[in-house]
Amino acid sequence: MAEQGTTFGRWAVVGVWAIAIVGSAIVVSLAYSGTDEWFGDQGPSGAFAALGVVLAASVLAALALQLASRRPPGFVGRASASVCGALLVVAVASLALLPVVLG
Template identity: 50%
Template sequence: MEQRESDGRLGIAIIWVLAVVGSGLVVGLAYGGLGEWFGERGALGPYRALAVVFGVSVLGALLVQLATRRPAGYVARTSASIGGAVVVVALAAIAVAPLAVGASG
């Protein structure tokens, strides 16, 4: 039973790491002045990229938790995975806010 419990927690950690790496990449590129990488030079480019990171995190959470093949606790594990991704992406959005305000004003 202990092995199955750790599988769910490992899946949660994988999604959190995915969100941290993706958000860190977006924030780093935004502050590095690589606005073209986001597909636009406007103030909302980094936010669109963070939306992609969040979307990938949500889909990843669903797939990783389905891969555990354990129906018990699926909703709780998936909610924890997505909740952690929300916090990480929200912190990244706050981190790029000065760039968005500076570019629009």
């Protein structure tokens, strides 16, 4: 039973990365398709606000999933890996948005 909790905690890290990848892919694809309004902000730079929402959702999911694992040992490491991975995904997505924003 203890192994299942540890395994769930590790899989939750990958799940958070998947949330960040899917959310970032949606934002980038909508930005390249010509979406002009993001949360009331008209203009191409509003897509960065949408990426901020993706990152916020990833952080909340990371904390919720790690708390749901009910395994205190390694919580900080697993939560940090989740958030850092999501941050890396969103950073790459923001670099992918630069051609849309700048031109």
